[in-house]
Structure formats: C-alpha cells, structure tokens
Amino acid sequence: MKVAVPDDAPPVMAPSAAWAPFAATHDVAWFDTLPADSEELIARIAGAQAVINIRSSCRFTESVMASSPSLRMISIWGTGTDNVDLDAARRRGIRVTNTPGVAAASIAEHCLALMLAVARRLIPVDASVRRGEWQRGNSVQLAGKTLGIIGLGAIGRRFAQLGSAIGMRVICWTMNPNPALGFHLVPLDEVLRDADVVSLHLRLSGKTHHFLGAAELARMKPSAIFINTARGPIVDEAALIGALESGQIAGAGLDVFEQEPMPPGHALASLDNVVMTPHCAGITPETLEAGLALALSNVDAWMEGREQNVVV
Amino acid sequence: MKQPFRIGVSPDYYTEARESLDAVVSATLAGVEGIVVESMGDLPGLVATPESLNRFDAIFALAVHIKADSLAGVDRPAIVARWGVGYDRIDVEALTAHDVALSITPNSVRRPVAEAIFTLILALAKNLPEQDRVARQGGWRGNLSRLGVSIQGTTLGSVGCGNIGQEMFRMSQSMGFGRRIAYDPFVSQDQVRDLGVELVDIDTVFRESDFVTVNTLLNKNTEGLVTERHLRLMKPSAFFVNTARGPIVQHDALVRALRENWIAGAGIDVFPVEPPPKDDPLFSLGNCIVAPHAMAWTARLMLDNGTEAANNVLAVSRGELPGGIVNRDVVDRPGFRAKLERFR
Numbered sequence: 001m002k003v004a005v006p007d008d009a010p011p012v013m014a015p016s017a018a019w020a021p022f023a024a025t026h027d028v029a030w031f032d033t034l035p036a037d038s039e040e041l042i043a044r045i046a047g048a049q050a051v052i053n054i055r056s057s058c059r060f061t062e063s064v065m066a067s068s069p070s071l072r073m074i075s076i077w078g079t080g081t082d083n084v085d086l087d088a089a090r091r092r093g094i095r096v097t098n099t100p101g102v103a104a105a106s107i108a109e110h111c112l113a114l115m116l117a118v119a120r121r122l123i124p125v126d127a128s129v130r131r132g133e134w135q136r137g138n139s140v141q142l143a144g145k146t147l148g149i150i151g152l153g154a155i156g157r158r159f160a161q162l163g164s165a166i167g168m169r170v171i172c173w174t175m176n177p178n179p180a181l182g183f184h185l186v187p188l189d190e191v192l193r194d195a196d197v198v199s200l201h202l203r204l205s206g207k208t209h210h211f212l213g214a215a216e217l218a219r220m221k222p223s224a225i226f227i228n229t230a231r232g233p234i235v236d237e238a239a240l241i242g243a244l245e246s247g248q249i250a251g252a253g254l255d256v257f258e259q260e261p262m263p264p265g266h267a268l269a270s271l272d273n274v275v276m277t278p279h280c281a282g283i284t285p286e287t288l289e290a291g292l293a294l295a296l297s298n299v300d301a302w303m304e305g306r307e308q309n310v311v312v
Numbered sequence: 313m314k315q316p317f318r319i320g321v322s323p324d325y326y327t328e329a330r331e332s333l334d335a336v337v338s339a340t341l342a343g344v345e346g347i348v349v350e351s352m353g354d355l356p357g358l359v360a361t362p363e364s365l366n367r368f369d370a371i372f373a374l375a376v377h378i379k380a381d382s383l384a385g386v387d388r389p390a391i392v393a394r395w396g397v398g399y400d401r402i403d404v405e406a407l408t409a410h411d412v413a414l415s416i417t418p419n420s421v422r423r424p425v426a427e428a429i430f431t432l433i434l435a436l437a438k439n440l441p442e443q444d445r446v447a448r449q450g451g452w453r454g455n456l457s458r459l460g461v462s463i464q465g466t467t468l469g470s471v472g473c474g475n476i477g478q479e480m481f482r483m484s485q486s487m488g489f490g491r492r493i494a495y496d497p498f499v500s501q502d503q504v505r506d507l508g509v510e511l512v513d514i515d516t517v518f519r520e521s522d523f524v525t526v527n528t529l530l531n532k533n534t535e536g537l538v539t540e541r542h543l544r545l546m547k548p549s550a551f552f553v554n555t556a557r558g559p560i561v562q563h564d565a566l567v568r569a570l571r572e573n574w575i576a577g578a579g580i581d582v583f584p585v586e587p588p589p590k591d592d593p594l595f596s597l598g599n600c601i602v603a604p605h606a607m608a609w610t611a612r613l614m615l616d617n618g619t620e621a622a623n624n625v626l627a628v629s630r631g632e633l634p635g636g637i638v639n640r641d642v643v644d645r646p647g648f649r650a651k652l653e654r655f656r
Contacts, residue, residue, distance in 0.1 A: 010454050105488060106462045113434035113460075120431050120607060123444050129602040132590035136328060141610035143423045165486045166427055264450030277443040278452045284462045 003299060004029040004048035006041055007058040013077070018293035034058065042067045049073060050299050056080055062088035073302050076311075077295040078282070079103065080231060082204040086312050096311045097298040101154050102290040103282030108158035110281035111227050112166075114253025115142065115197050117275045118225050124272045140223075143167030148195025151175070151230070152183060156201035171195060175202070192219040197227060204231035214239035217248060224249045229281040232257040241267045244274060255281040317629040317655065320352040320368030322360070322376035329374060329395075329614055336618030344626065352376075362386050369655070370625045373402065380406040390651040391628045395617040397421045397475065399638060400530040400557060408639045411647030415624040415636040420616035421608070422479035428555050428607035429480050432579030433523050435601055436551040437461050442598065461549075465490040469521025471538065472528030472556070473499045473509060480527065481507045493517055496528075518545040523553060530557035540565035546575045555607055558583040567593045570600055581607040631656035
C-alpha cells in the first residue's frame with residue numbers, strides 16, 4: 001500500500017524520530033513543499049491509499065477526493081479537521097483520523113501563558129523598561145476572578161484545571177454537556193456576562209463559523225480578556241478588532257486568526273492590548289514528536305484493521 | 313481627652329500609589345475616631361529624618377529608607393507598617409533599639425507574587441515576546457528562533473521556601489510539573505512535605521531545575537547569594553526567574569549567563585538599583601523579559617497590602633500587638649510595652 005505525505009513544509013514529519021522506521025517499511029511519497037493548488041495535490045497523492053496531512057492549508061475537498069480514486073484514508077496530524085470535507089469523506093467511505101490529546105496539555109499551558117501575559121501587560125511592559133522607562137502601573141490579578149470556558153474538550157478541561165490552580169473560579173459552557181465531568185456548567189450568555197476571561201475551545205465547523213460575533217462580544221465585561229487558541233474563524237475577527245479598539249473588552253490573547261499567516265499591516269498588529277502567537281500553542285518539541293508518531297500509528301492501525309482516532 | 317493617633321505616610325505614596333492610599337484610608341481608617349493620616353513631608357533621597365518620624369505614632373512605609381541615623385532621638389512611633397513584605401530599606405535592629413515594631417503584609421503578597429512568577433515562567437517557556445513580535449510583523453512559525461516548550465514533567469525549583477515560595481509550590485500542584493525542589497536553611501522537610509516539595513542544597517536547585525525561581529528576602533546573608541558558579545550549574549535549557557530583590561543575584565554574572573547562553577532565558581522584575589540605569593545590558597538581550605518591579609503590583613494587591621497594613625496600625629492604636637511583626641524581640645521590650653499602654 002502506498003502512503004503519501006503531500007505537504008511536509010516546512011518539514012516536521014521527516015525529521016521526527018518516528019518517520020525513519022515508518023519510511024523504511026512503507027512505500028512512501030513525501031514532499032517538502034506545499035502543493036500550489038488542488039491539481040498538484042491530486043498529482044502528489046495519485047495512487048496512494050493513505051495520505052498523511054501535515055498542514056491545514058492543504059485542503060481535501062470533494063473534488064480532490066473525486067480525482068483520487070485509490071484514496072481510502074486521510075491521517076491528519078493535529079486535531080482540527082476543517083481542511084477536510086468530512087461529509088464528502090463519509091459519502092465516499094474515506095476514513096479520516098486525527099491526533100487528539102497529545103497537544104492538550106501544551107495548548108492549555110499556552111492559554112494560561114496568554115491570559116497571564118495579557119493581564120499583566122507583559123509585552124508592552126517589557127518594551128517600556130527596555131526604553132529606559134520605569135512605569136509601575138497597576139496590572140490585573142487573576143486569583144479570585146472568573147474564567148469562562150467555551151467548549152469542554154480535552155483542552156478546555158485542562159485549561160479549566162489550570163485556571164483553578166491559580167485561584168480562579170471556573171464556569172463552562174459546552175455543546176454536549178456531561179454533568180458527570182464535574183464542571184460548573186452555565187448558559188452561554190452567563191459565561192459571556194460573568195467571566196473576566198473568556199476562552200474558546202470549540203471545533204471549527206459550519207455550525208461554529210463566527211460563533212462569537214459583535215453581539216456576543218458586546219455582552220462581555222469591559223474588563224474582560226478573550227483567549228482564542230482554537231481556530232480564527234470561530235470569531236468574527238472584524239468585530240473582535242472593533243471591540244478591542246473601542247475598549248468594549250480589555251484585551252485578547254490570540255494564537256489563531258482568520259487568515260494565517262497574518263498579512264503584514266493587519267489591524268490586530270497595532271493593538272497593544274493583544275498578545276499574539278503564530279498558531280503554535282500545540283507545537284512544542286514534545287507534542288510534535290508525540291503527534292507525528294500518532295499520525296503514523298493511525299495509518300498502521302488502519303492498515304491492520306484496528307482503526308483508532310477515527311473522525312469519520 | 314485622648315490625643316489623636318497620628319499616621320505618617322511616606323511621600324512616595326502620593327506619586328506611586330495615590331489611588332490605593334485614598335481607597336484604604338477611606339475604607340479602613342476614615343471611620344475610626346481619633347486617627348489622623350498625614351504625609352511625612354518631603355524627604356530628600358526618600359530617607360526618613362528624625363523630625364519626620366517623631367511627629368507620628370505610626371508610619372506607612374512604601375519605599376522609604378529608615379536608617380539608624382533616621383532614628384536618632386526618636387521616641388514616639390510604635391510601628392512602621394510596610395505595605396509589602398520586603399524590608400531591605402529599613403534598619404530593623406535600629407527600630408528595635410528604639411522600641412518600634414516593624415510589620416509587613418505577607419497575607420496580601422503571597423498570591424499576587426506567585427501569580428507573577430507563573431506569568432514569567434510561562435511567558436519564558438512559550439517564548440511569548442518573540443512569538444508576539446514575529447506574528448505582528450507578519451512572520452510565522454518558521455521565523456521563530458525557538459518554539460515553546462511544555463512545563464509538563466519539568467522540575468520547578470526555588471531558592472527560598474517561605475511565605476511566597478510555599479504559595480508558588482501550592483499553586484503549582486496541579487499544573488503538571490514533575491519534581492518540585494527548594495533550598496531553604498530555615499525550613500524543615502516536615503513543613504513542606506504536604507506541598508510535595510523536596511528540600512535540597514542550593515547547588516541541586518540550580519543543577520536540576522528547569523525553572524529556578526528566587527523567593528528569599530534580601531539581607532546581609534542573601535545579598536549576592538546567586539553567583540556565576542550557580543548560574544553555570546544550570547542546564548542550557550533552563551530558565552531563571554527573579555521577582556524577589558535584585559541584589560540577591562550578581563547582576564554581571566546573570567548578564568553573562570544570558571549573553572553566552574549558559575541558560576535559555578530569564579524573567580527579571582527586580583534590579584540591583586531601581587530604577588536601573590538606562591543602559592543595563594539586559595535591555596539589549598533577546599532571551600530575557602524585564603519588568604519594573606511591578607509584576608505583582610496589581611490594583612488588588614495594593615488595596616490588600618494597604619488594608620492589611622492599616623489593620624496592623626489600628627491594632628497598635630488600640631494598644632494591641634499588630635500582625636506581621638518582623639522584629640519579634642521588640643514585643644517584650646518595656647519601652648515598646650509602654651507605648652502600647654499609652655494607646656489603651
């Protein structure tokens with residue numbers, strides 16, 4: 001069986017510890033550039049039964065699937081599946097797997113890092129001291145404040161724990177509530193209204209595109225901090241920028257954007273109440289290795305008829 | 313009729329913490345009969361003078377220096393109440409000799425400082441300043457000099473395991489750290505066993521920690537405690553965080569450790585002299601995060617500090633012992649007892 005990796009750019013799979021033994025025992029086609037368009041993607045995966053998808057910019061549309069008759073399985077490295085047309089995959093009997101869980105701890109830590117940095121104004125404070133200033137302004141203490149979690153997947157649950165660790169009260173809203181998990185579940189409006197920090201942990205889908213817009217942001221406290229490490233388009237970014245510029249909310253910590261990389265001169269880049277990182281919350285050396293190994297293991301498991309981490 | 317109980321406020325409050333002072337005075341002191349709150353007046357170099365001290369029964373001290381000379385002939389004040397926990401600007405022995413209690417506010421400080429330590433630890437681990445800069449400039453992951461690292465399973469270390477160190481370890485319990493180790497000659501293993509902290513020697517803290525934090529007070533024994541030798545023991549992947557006091561660390565050695573990459577980075581909220589000179593070499597280094605001794609300085613902290621300090625002063629105004637006493641040996645001195653007696 002042939003396995004294609006059409007999009008290892010910049011390469012993460014090839015240098016990983018798990019890749020060499022996999023490549024030695026499988027028929028692999030590997031590419032260290034991004035396919036320029038869907039024609040090139042189709043050419044790269046031609047004849048492959050399994051495809052390992054590294055970059056979310058590489059899109060598996062219905063037409064890509066229709067033009068790849070041998071394709072039976074897509075192993076996504078990561079948890080987001082928005083770059084794969086899942087309905088089309090289901091109709092065509094193409095298995096889609098992902099690598100959940102491996103990055104949850106790192107992403108939750110990243111949320112904590114962003115929340116603390118925004119509250120303490122860490123980036124502008126560091127810049128100001130380097131300029132020779134000594135402005136000892138008041139920053140915000142999080143102990144005793146309320147953390148609102150939207151979405152209780154592995155990441156949301158872990159961030160809720162970290163919030164409790166630093167002394168925050170935690171309230172949650174989730175699509176599929178399970179009271180047995182023991183979290184304090186409240187209506188979404190209450191999360192928006194009561195939380196001093198609102199952190200988003202939903203999957204991007206047709207249902208969650210622009211899930212938070214101007215109306216939802218308007219319900220948040222003027223002192224609220226917004227954290228997004230999930231996917232950019234879950235929030236109406238123009239409305240978020242408006243809320244940050246007008247002081248409708250106090251600040252934001254963002255790892256994801258509607259367009260990635262952010263184009264130079266983007267309106268967010270001039271806001272000093274935002275801490276932004278280039279979509280790498282889940283990318284630490286430890287999670288990279290674990291996730292890449294799992295993406296390969298998902299292929300092997302599928303080949304051996306004992307599927308794991310199946311999305312559709 | 314009883315004399316009014318006069319509280320002198322060090323003049324830096326009026327420039328550094330005016331709002332907090334006003335809030336504490338109106339919430340905690342304004343309603344108490346016989347309490348007068350007044351500025352100590354201008355103090356050149358922020359050094360208290362005997363005249364400025366002797367007009368008051370109690371002193372609110374922010375960053376004011378009280379030296380042996382400041383106390384020459386001083387017999388009136390019964391308490392110097394710090395807003396905060398450091399007292400390196402205050403000659404404690406001289407205060408005791410003049411029958412003056414020194415109180416600090418440990419209950420208000422431990423949480424915000426521990427939170428500040430984690431702010432720096434996580435910002436360093438996740439390489440936030442560089443990531444923010446790269447993202448703003450339209451760059452992406454490939455432009456980063458390094459990705460973030462996870463704190464899961466790493467070793468959190470502390471030089472000092474008192475009020476703040478213990479709070480840091482308490483908060484760290486469910487964060488996923490592996491080992492938690494500390495050096496503190498004044499704390500026993502029994503006192504910190506429940507926190508999961510292992511007491512070790514100072515070299516072990518530096519050699520084995522992924523994050524070395526400083527949580528000790530500044531005094532003659534801790535000035536210059538952290539030397540080049542200690543920093544050279546650290547792993548090249550490890551980070552150093554100082555939110556305690558600048559002079560505890562040999563600054564030149566820290567600069568070299570960062571410049572020559574003996575260590576991966578540092579979060580520095582405190583400096584040998586504050587404000588530091590504008591050409592402090594740390595300011596041109598990319599692998600450190602610097603802050604103006606204000607990482608823990610939140611609106612809430614100042615209110616809590618002030619309320620705790622005000623309650624310490626109010627206890628004295630009723631002739632009772634205050635909380636947070638540093639110089640416990642003052643308590644049994646007849647001169648101090650006589651002062652308290654006056655306020656009963």
